[in-house]
Amino acid sequence: MGEEAVEDALEVWIDQDLCTGDGICAQYAPEVFELDIDGLAYVKGTDDELRRQPGETVPVPLPLLQDVADSAKECPGDCIHVRRARDMVEVYGPAAE
Ligand code: SF4
Numbered sequence: 001m002g003e004e005a006v007e008d009a010l011e012v013w014i015d016q017d018l019c020t021g022d023g024i025c026a027q028y029a030p031e032v033f034e035l036d037i038d039g040l041a042y043v044k045g046t047d048d049e050l051r052r053q054p055g056e057t058v059p060v061p062l063p064l065l066q067d068v069a070d071s072a073k074e075c076p077g078d079c080i081h082v083r084r085a086r087d088m089v090e091v092y093g094p095a096a097e
Contacts, residue, residue: 008084008086009059009084009085009086010059010060010065010068010084010085010091011057011058011059011060011082011083011085012032012043012057012058012060012068012072012080012082012083013043013051013055013056013057013058013080013081014033014041014042014043014079014080014081015054015077015079015081016040016041016054016079017079018077018078019040019041019077019079020076020077021035021039021040021041022076023035023041024071024075024076025041025071025074025075025080026041028067028068028070028071029064029067029068029071031044031061031064032044032058032060032061032064032067032068032071033071033080034050036050036052043056043057044058045058045059046058046061057083057085059085068080068082068092069082069092072092072093072096073092078093078094079094080092080093081093081095082096
C-alpha cells in the first residue's frame with residue numbers, strides 16, 4: 001500500500017512562459033499555487049517557499065489533488081502540468097489529452 005502510494009505520487013509544475021497571471025490556480029489551491037511579485041504563478045512546497053526555477057516541481061498533496069487537477073483544467077494559459085513522479089507521464093494538463 002505504502003509503496004503503491006509512492007509509485008502513484010504526483011508532482012506539479014508551471015510553465016511561467018505561458019502563465020497569464022489571472023490567479024485562478026491560486027484561488028483553487030492556494031496551498032500549492034501562488035502569484036509572485038512578477039505577477040506569475042509558481043508552485044509552492046509545504047515549506048511555503050515558491051519554486052522559481054523553470055520546470056521545478058512540488059509533490060501534489062493527495063487531499064488537494066482534485067483542486068490541483070481542476071486548476072490544470074481551468075488554467076487559461078494551459079501551463080499547469082501534473083505528472084506521475086515515477087515516469088513523468090502527464091495526467092492533467094495540456095499534454096495529458
Ligand atoms: S491558472 Fe494558469 S495562467 Fe492562470 S495564474 Fe495559474 S498558472 Fe498562470
